[in-house]
Amino acid sequence: MSDELQTPQDDRLAAATRALRDRATMPQAPDSVIERAMLIPRLGEVNLWRLPSALAAGIALAIGLAWMIFGQRGATVAFADVVQKLKQTHTYILTITTSGMPSMRVVTKNKIVRMEMQDSVTISNEETGKTLNLYPSAHEAVLSQLPMDKIKLQAARFGGMFRDLVIGKEKRIGEKVIDGRLVVGFELPMSNAFPALSGSTSVYWIDPDTKLPIEMELHQNGPPVLDVHETCQFDVPVDDALFDMTPPAGYHLRDLTADSSTKPSLPLTTQQTNDLTITPLVGIGPLHFGDNREKIVAAFGEPDKDSVPETHLRAMPFKMPEIHQMEYHSRGLILTYNADSGLACVMCVGRDATMAAYSAFTGKTDKGIGIGSSRAQIEAAYGPASKADVVADQVRLDYGGLGLMLIINSDRLNIISAFSTPLPF
């Protein structure tokens, strides 16, 4: 018996099916019946139909049509019930598979989100803003304080898929069977938490019994083509240890919350504050690419943090020798230098660009582009990018010849990286 018949009650159905399939009393077709069938082309169909049978066939057709109309209504579930049920859930586990990318698991319990990726784990508390990143291969843990607006955005992206569904925009798209369950599909416009996916749709496959989704799909409208498929489990027991913000034994902890809170950045002088212009391939303000650490300190003071970043934290698009990262949290500025070649990269960030609690960079480029500028403004200033990558609501514009790399989130420039040399793309 096939996999459709498995429950104890189906033992009866399985036995009945076997009995019907194996009915033993099955005599051969009488010769007269076979001969009559062979004569069909010569006699014509009408001779073989007796009126009562034809009448009965008509009646059967009418009744069959009635069954088709009234008997196949299928599983019923109201979308409003789904929305209501989702709002009552406390935990959910998503397994997200995106074409061409490793799969990811998201576990949430109330206001805490745990994201398990191929080489790292992130635990974020939506209420406190604290985030712990674990890097198992390096045995490193990074504790940081996210700005609350970034935390809320992140929560909206994962939680909003379930919490912010709007009744009235759904379209029922049919049924299918998933893991032996008959589910009902609803198609909806993509959540507002993903502006770059405007026009795309998401499909929720609902189990009529639980009134909860068991699968989700993202149907993207136009490039880039992302085949996103998510399986969902709700209110399953979730171990509290999964949300523990204490790094596992043997992990080295980098506490960025302590860095930014215990050692506030020195204020800039008036002259320096007014001179934060980024000039591609030249430098920032009074600093030129190639300047050494002493010149950097003379211009901006001692950094909040000066470290050799771990490999997985480097943002460089090309391999460099021993590099140092000077972080100025209150200025939204990260300067990368090397003992031999001096200042190599200036990275300027918005408030929700990084894990640590940075203030937004207030300077501009030589063409007036700053944190918060739109893509249209950037392209009006610098023309089309030499390369543009779009992933979800993030756009990366590279101006290779100018050594500029710009990251835009939700159509607001969030990171400006200016390099000492043209980029190889």
Add this chain to the structure above:
Amino acid sequence: MQQWPQIVRQHTALVWGTVYRLLNHDADAADCFQEVFVSAWQLSRRQTVSNWPGLLHRLATARALDQLRRRFRERSREQESDFSSEIPSMGEAPSAQAEAAELAAMLARALAELPEQQGVVFSLRHLSGLSYEEIAGELAITVNAVGVALHKATARLRQALSPMVTDRKD
């Protein structure tokens, strides 16, 4: 196209076995056998048939279920649906055989009460052993639609057979 007599001869066992299994009645099976080949003949005049066994399998199942529906409706009018008359007499047959015959009759009746497509899909899958893909090809529907129809049919048949379980326990 093959010669018609050859087609009939080649597929007689398939068609007869399929209709008889469901109808369990000589005269009804003979009528149904004719209806199947008439339908097949009509269809072959309108389009090329590339898979005669598949077509005849589908037609035989659908026509037999039609015939069962007619039978149950007529009998329900005549005798308020005493379905025990569907159960062949087993004489001194062991109880297991009697139970199997009873179950087969119950299932045949339940199949006849299903919407047409569900009944055909269930029969093709579980009585004739066709794969989802083969059923989808025969019925010109998607594999997903086969799965949905099968799921619904199974749920309805499960429900249809469950009162019997209760009765027997009592």
